[in-house]
Amino acid sequence: MTELILFFIFGSLAIVGGLTVVAAKNPVHSAMGLMLTLFSLAVFYVVQAAHFVAAVQIIVYAGAVMTLFIFVIMLIGVDKEENLTETIRFQRPLVAIVGLSVVVVGVFVSVGGRFTWVTGTAGAGPEVNGTVEAIGDELFTTWLLPFEATSLLLIIASVGALALAHYRPRRRERSEEEAP
Amino acid sequence: MTVTVDWYLILAAVLFVIGAAGLLTRRNAIVMFMSIELMLNAVNLTFVSVGRELQTLTGQFAVFFVLVVAAAEVVVGLAIIVSIFRARATASVDELSEMRG
Numbered sequence: 001m002t003e004l005i006l007f008f009i010f011g012s013l014a015i016v017g018g019l020t021v022v023a024a025k026n027p028v029h030s031a032m033g034l035m036l037t038l039f040s041l042a043v044f045y046v047v048q049a050a051h052f053v054a055a056v057q058i059i060v061y062a063g064a065v066m067t068l069f070i071f072v073i074m075l076i077g078v079d080k081e082e083n084l085t086e087t088i089r090f091q092r093p094l095v096a097i098v099g100l101s102v103v104v105v106g107v108f109v110s111v112g113g114r115f116t117w118v119t120g121t122a123g124a125g126p127e128v129n130g131t132v133e134a135i136g137d138e139l140f141t142t143w144l145l146p147f148e149a150t151s152l153l154l155i156i157a158s159v160g161a162l163a164l165a166h167y168r169p170r171r172r173e174r175s176e177e178e179a180p
Numbered sequence: 181m182t183v184t185v186d187w188y189l190i191l192a193a194v195l196f197v198i199g200a201a202g203l204l205t206r207r208n209a210i211v212m213f214m215s216i217e218l219m220l221n222a223v224n225l226t227f228v229s230v231g232r233e234l235q236t237l238t239g240q241f242a243v244f245f246v247l248v249v250a251a252a253e254v255v256v257g258l259a260i261i262v263s264i265f266r267a268r269a270t271a272s273v274d275e276l277s278e279m280r281g
Contacts, residue, residue, distance in 0.1 A: 003182070003183045004181060004182065004183050007183045007187060007188075007191075011187075011191050014191065014195060015191075015194060015195065015198070018194075018195050018198040018199065018218055019198060021198075021199075021202060021211070021214050021215060021218055022198055022199075022201060022202035022205070022206070022211075022215065027208060027210050027211055027214075030210075030211050030214050031214065034214045034217060034218060037195065037218060037221065038221060041221055041224070041225055044188065044225060044228070044229075045228055048188075048228050048229060048232045049232065050228045050231075050232070050240050050243070052240070053224075053228060053240050053243050053244065056244065056247055057224075057247070060247055060251055061217075061221075061247070064251065065217070065250070065251060065254050068254060068255070068258055069210065069213070069214065069254075069258070072210060072258045072261060072262060073210055075262060075265075076210070076261070076262070076265050076271050095204075106193075117185055117186045117189055118185055118189075118230050118233045118234065120234050121234070122234050122235045122236075128231065128232050128235050128236065128237060128240075130237060130240045134237060135237065135240065135241075135244075138237055138241070139241065139244070143241055146245060150245060150248040150249070153248065153249065153252050154248065154251075154252055156252075157251075157252035157253075157255050157256050158255065160255075160256050160259070161255045161256055161258075161259040164256070164259035164260060164262075164263050165259055165262065165263070167263065
């Protein structure tokens, strides 16, 4: 019963947040909508006994990633109007046709077809409990190599971001303009 | 009435479609990035729900690695957006057409 109530409250909040991301004119409002969705998903992770994932979701996504987004929005500025001219001919009718056919196929598959949501063999455990202990136990034995690979990826990403932020193209025109 | 795995999967599909629509319709690079994050999160919800249904922790490890890769992707992508903005003073992807064939 608790799960049902939580599902309806936070499911609708997640969808409202997602629609805000897509529809808001101001990118700051989009960021706030995304944060709402991220928090709602963290609630679902807690409900589904994925405690560690929920904590990481709050810390990494809502903490670090969204801060980065807000910083960049502030850096770039939010007052730019979006340019809505079509660059491809007949863009809008084509989009309407493709989108409508995707919706029709989706409804046909999920309602009309014989469709099972999850297939596969169930694991050994009676009930999954994603505590830090359980996650760490398996992460540092079975998943050790992927874990080390992600550390390499993070180092490469941070060095790449530093290089991109540090790089300044030499502008000869400007130095000539500035010369008296 | 209990919440089954189908409900979570439908919710995840709805969020994914919203994110995909945002990615396809918006021209602001930052908002497109946020739509990508929305899609990644929808997939994460799918992983956790199916992992719980199949009584395995593997889904949560998939989410863990998706989170790490998404964080790295955001760092590099936002650095690229900032450096493009410094060079061109725009964040609209329609105006970045030097590399068109």
